[in-house]
Amino acid sequence: MASTDIELSIAALTAFVSVTITLLTLLHAEVRAQGRKREERDRMILDALTRLGIDPRKEGTLYPVEVHPRGELPAGAPVRIAVDSELLPSEGSARSDPWGNLDGEDTSGMLPGEDERDEEAHPRAKTSP
Amino acid sequence: MSWLLALSTIVTILAWMVARRRPDHRPIALFLTVALAADLARWPLRLFVLLPAHDRFGSASFSGWWRVAGHLESALFLTWSAGIAAVAQVVFVRRRFWPVVAAWAIFVALLAIGYPTIRGAVLARFYLGAELVALAVAIGALVQWFWTEEPSGIQHTIVMLLIGVDLVVVIAGAWRHGIFASWNLAQISYSVLYFLLLALNGLALWLAPTSSSRSPR
Numbered sequence: 001m002a003s004t005d006i007e008l009s010i011a012a013l014t015a016f017v018s019v020t021i022t023l024l025t026l027l028h029a030e031v032r033a034q035g036r037k038r039e040e041r042d043r044m045i046l047d048a049l050t051r052l053g054i055d056p057r058k059e060g061t062l063y064p065v066e067v068h069p070r071g072e073l074p075a076g077a078p079v080r081i082a083v084d085s086e087l088l089p090s091e092g093s094a095r096s097d098p099w100g101n102l103d104g105e106d107t108s109g110m111l112p113g114e115d116e117r118d119e120e121a122h123p124r125a126k127t128s129p
Numbered sequence: 130m131s132w133l134l135a136l137s138t139i140v141t142i143l144a145w146m147v148a149r150r151r152p153d154h155r156p157i158a159l160f161l162t163v164a165l166a167a168d169l170a171r172w173p174l175r176l177f178v179l180l181p182a183h184d185r186f187g188s189a190s191f192s193g194w195w196r197v198a199g200h201l202e203s204a205l206f207l208t209w210s211a212g213i214a215a216v217a218q219v220v221f222v223r224r225r226f227w228p229v230v231a232a233w234a235i236f237v238a239l240l241a242i243g244y245p246t247i248r249g250a251v252l253a254r255f256y257l258g259a260e261l262v263a264l265a266v267a268i269g270a271l272v273q274w275f276w277t278e279e280p281s282g283i284q285h286t287i288v289m290l291l292i293g294v295d296l297v298v299v300i301a302g303a304w305r306h307g308i309f310a311s312w313n314l315a316q317i318s319y320s321v322l323y324f325l326l327l328a329l330n331g332l333a334l335w336l337a338p339t340s341s342s343r344s345p346r
Contacts, residue, residue, distance in 0.1 A: 006306070007317055014297050014318040018325050021293045022286055029281035036280070 133316055134172070136323045137165045143330040150337035157284050160216040160291075161326075167205040174202050190245035200244070204237040206256070210263035211236075213291050217267035220288045221274035229266070253308055260299060267292050283333045287326060294322040 144158035179202060182195040191199050211233035215226035236259050240247055247255050271292065274285070298304060303315035 007314065010297070010302050010314050011317045011321060013301055014294055014321040017293045017297050018290055018321060021289050022325065022329070025281060025286040025289055029286075032278070032281050 131172075133320055133323065134165070134168055136320065136327070137161070137168060140323050140326045140330060141165045143327065143334060147330055147333045147337055151333070153282060154284055154333065154337075156216050156219040157287050160212045163212050164209055167208040171202055171205045174198060174205075190248060196244065200237070200241050203240050203252075204233075207233060207236060207259055210260045210295075213288075213295060214263040214266040217270040217288050217292065220284050221270040224270075229263075232262075256308060257299070257304055260295070260304065264292065264295060264299070283329055283336075287329055290322060290325060290329075294318050 141158065141161040144154065144161050148154040148158040178195070178198045182191055182198070186192075186195065190196075211229055214232075215229040218224045218229060219226055236255075240252075240255065243255075267288070271289065298315045298318045302318050303311050303313075306314060308315070
């Protein structure tokens with residue numbers, strides 16, 4: 001192999017390795033960022049449920065909840081959670097996913113104290129300790 | 130290769146501009162500064178001292194100030210390897226870089242003590258050993274970081290690029306074909322690296338918040 005061929009091979013190999021590393025690390029960063037967003041969202045949901053007097057882990061039931069707005073939560077944005085007793089999984093329910101998607105259903109839940117309808121919308125809150 | 134020095138200068142200035150807005154970029158800027166300073170110092174040293182010394186001493190070993198200049202050039206050459214290990218320690222595992230500096234000083238002292246045995250082909254193997262130790266330290270820090278939940282930033286990408294390109298240089302480049310005869314192969318790899326660093330630092334500068342966009346305190 002001529003010297004120029006070696007130089008071109010080294011340049012191509014370096015470029016390939018560099019671009020691959022760059023793309024992989026950017027992908028890795030995105031995966032970690034998404035993981036952190038999911039953890040943050042789950043924590044906010046659990047906090048909100050706790051404020052409602054519901055401890056899903058203690059009661060052994062996960063409540064179907066809807067986070068509004070959908071998708072990414074901007075930092076500091078209020079999280080509205082609706083816990084509807086009609087949507088709770090019951091025996092024989094087709095909803096096998098405890099965090100089931102509520103697509104097409106009402107997503108305008110309120111935090112307690114925000115509206116009188118909360119008392120009706122969140123019967124679980126009243127019965128919880 | 131003076132244009133590589135020019136490229137290195139531009140990338141270093143860009144890195145400091147990023148570091149002014151993002152303090153977590155400072156280790157990268159500092160590493161690039163040390164690498165640039167070492168290259169700038171080695172250039173006249175080789176041109177005006179070591180090349181005339183080779184003409185004067187021929188195949189005999191250097192002595193006096195010529196020998197000191199030779200050891201200084203070796204110490205400056207090893208700053209790149211030591212720098213990669215140090216910046217990986219700081220960026221990946223948030224450790225201090227002084228142990229790496231101490232290891233670098235020990236390697237340089239061994240070179241000086243081992244002279245004239247350590248010269249020519251033995252010196253090339255010594256350099257390779259130092260390079261492999263530095264890469265092992267850097268890869269160890271990278272693996273440690275990978276299992277943590279630390280957020281990934283552009284400085285992590287840059288250190289991974291430094292490690293990756295150095296591995297190419299060691300496995301397929303100048304170290305394989307002989308560093309004293311084929312260092313132009315390493316310069317090709319480093320040119321590609323610096324072009325990517327130019328792009329990444331430019332991207333980081335573009336993404337970094339400006340002082341005017343920060344919220345008032």
